[in-house]
Amino acid sequence: MPKKTLLSGWGRHPTVESRVSRPEKRVTLQSLIEQNGAPVLxxxxxxxxxxASLLNNEGTTLLTDRxxxxxxxxxxxxxxxxxxGVRLRExxxxFVPQGWFVPVTPGTKEVTLGGALAFDIHGKNHHRDGGISNFVxxxxxxxxxxxIRTCSPDQNGKLFWATVSGAGLTGIITEVALELRPIETAYVAERTLKADDLDDAFALFEEHEPDYLYSVAWIDCLASGGSLGRSHLMFGHHAEPNELSAKQRQDPLGYEPDHLASLPFDLPEGILNEHTVKAFNKLYYARQRKRDKRxxxxIDPFFYPLDAISDWNRMYGESGFVQFQCVLPMEESYDGLKEILAEVQESGLASFLAVLKRMGxxxxxxxxxxxxxxxxALDIPRREGLEDLLRDLHETVARREGRVYLAKDAYLRPETFRDMYPALEEWLEVKRRVDPKNRFTSAQAQRLGIEP
Ligand SMILES: Cc1cc2nc3c(=O)[nH]c(=O)nc-3n(C[C@H](O)[C@H](O)[C@H](O)COP(=O)(O)OP(=O)(O)OC[C@H]3O[C@@H](n4cnc5c(N)ncnc54)[C@H](O)[C@@H]3O)c2cc1C
Incomplete structure (x- = not known):
């Protein structure tokens, strides 16, 4: 019997009253789909x-955690x-102690395989390996x-490619066959370089990225003038046994996940303002003195620094926050990023260090x-002026022929979404074929006007 509960995404906005069901077996899931014609997600x-993971209580939200x-x-x-419903953490x-790693990982290991495929998640190795679907x-x-249909690039290929990145709207993924990556150690050989501004950051990415499997930068998006775009670039590869210290070599595949601290209550909303965030970003940038550190x-500190605090999203207070993530074509990236960073600074809506990465x-x-x-990708607390800022940012991204990432989005408008996703019509053809009555829908799909 479905229960009613309040659900939200990681940004804690919007919150939706939902009817939820937690099936434990595939047959129960199947009978829930067959029972009536109400919407499901x-x-x-x-x-x-x-x-993206929300559905109002006219339908049933199917939790996959069992x-x-x-x-x-x-x-x-x-x-x-x-x-x-298996999480990457599990x-x-x-598998790490047996010498295997996930082939693509986001900045948190607390995602499920189903959620990972629904957005074809990318990791710090996107420039080399592409999204997780390349390993499915x-x-x-x-x-x-x-x-239940078996789908792969060779079998039901169209349905496979509509489901991967299809935000849960073609059906429910029940099982996944995923190729893991062999590793020799549970360590990453990391190199961190400091960039004084955006020119420097672009030059360092270009110079070093081809040598590493993983790359990412933390960018101080409140630094302005001559420091605009100052960042820490992090490169890495899975360490080989001869790169380990004597202590690490005693148990090269030993993996003890970081102990989780938690934020037991919401922080007061005013605590994250332009001044505190600016001070934090400045301190973070100054933390590493050397320009080049190895x-x-x-694995945890390299891939999942944020997971060390289990409910860090409460830091933004009850109103929650938004993560704005866009991608810009290479030829638009330099000017576009400058324009976006200036827009964020002008709005006065503070953002912690943001993440910058080159994609394949x-x-x-x-x-x-x-x-x-x-x-x-940058986090922006929900304050007055947020909607205006996001509208401007979305317009900038669309004008520069880039895209906003739906896994992070709660504000994009239907027209802008259609501009950004040119294969939408092709995707809709598949949707019409497998789900003509639009059983699979979400608050995001409704907001974006996605229906067969
Ligand atoms: C700290 C943090 C860092 C992140 N870093 C990255 C990153 O580096 N790269 C990146 O790509 N993403 C990143 N993300 C986003 C995250 O990887 C995606 O949003 C992912 O989809 C979350 O998986 P989930 O299991 O929580 O899915 P949910 O949030 O519960 O759902 C997401 C979508 O998946 C669908 N879905 C879930 N399960 C199934 C299923 N079994 N069958 C069909 N559809 C399903 C839902 O309907 C929904 O549309 C990050 C998120 C956080 C919080």
Whole structure:
């Protein structure tokens, strides 16, 4: 029997009263789909920031956290078969000590396989490897007619590419066969370089990125004038045993996940203002004195620094926050980023250090987000003026032929969305075929006018 509860995404806005059900078996999931014609939506770990995992209580939100079994693993190929509610954290805990890592990871390990595929997530290795779909051999998809379909690039290919990046709107992914990455140690050889401004950051990315599997930068988006775009660039690769210290070498694959601290209450809203955030960013930038620093660090501090505090989203207070993430084509990136950073600064809406990364070409999903160019992600607290700022930012991105990432979004408008996702019509053809009555929908899909 579905229960009513209040749900929101990671940004804590919007909050929607939802009817939820937590099936434990695939057959229960199937019968929930067959029972009546009301709308349904899968929800994984709720780590998308906006309204992608939300559905109002006219329908049922299907929580996948009990569909979390690992089913089979082939050590010859590295292919893991698991239910879609398994989180990356669980995969890491089992497989890192055996010499395997997830092939693509976002900045948190608390996402499910289903959620990861629904947005074809990208990681710090996007410039080399593309999105997670490149490592998926096949998925099992429960569609609106109650049937389970096996989909892969070779089998039901169109449906596969509409589901990967399809934001949960083609059906429910029940199982995933994912190829893991072999590793020799549970450590990353990291190199951090300081960039004084945006020119410097672009030059350093260009020079060093080809040598590393992973790359990302933390950019101080409140630094202005001659310091605009100052950042810390981080490059890394999985360390080989001979790169470890004597202590690390005693147990090269030892993986002890960071102990989680939690933020037990919401911080008062005024605490994050332009002055406190500016001071924090300045301190963070000054923390590393050397321009070039090398270290061999654990998986958690390299990939998941934010996971060390379990509810860090409460830092923004009850009103929550928005993460704005866009990607701009390479030829627009330099001027576009300058324009965006200036717009954020002018608005006075403070943002902590933001993330900057160079992306590789688009992936195969019909609603793929990446494109060759730079992506910028920044958190903005929900305060007066936010909607005006986001409208301006979205217009800037659209004018420069870039895209806003739907996994983070809660404010994009239908017209701007259509401009940014040129394969939408092709995607809709698949949607009309597999879900003509629009059973699978979400608050985000309704806001963006996505229907067959
Ligand atoms: C701190 C942080 C860092 C992040 N860093 C990155 C990053 O570096 N790169 C990146 O790409 N993303 C990043 N993200 C975003 C995150 O990876 C995605 O939003 C991901 O979709 C979240 O997975 P989830 O399991 O929480 O899914 P949810 O948020 O619960 O759902 C997201 C979407 O997936 C759909 N969905 C969930 N399960 C299924 C299923 N079984 N079948 C079909 N559809 C399903 C939902 O309907 C919804 O549309 C980050 C998020 C956080 C909080």
């Amino acid at each position: 899968a929800r994984g770990a709720g780590r998308s920031y906006g309204d 569909l979390d079994r690992m089913l089979a693993f082939d050590p010859d190929t590295g292919v893991l078969r698991a239910e879609a 995969i890491l805990e089992v 051999h096949e998925i099992e998809l429960l569609t609106a007619d109650g049937k 270290a061999v660090v654990g 070409p688009p992936d195969g999903g019909l609603l793929t987000f990446p494109m060759r160019g730079y992506t910028l």
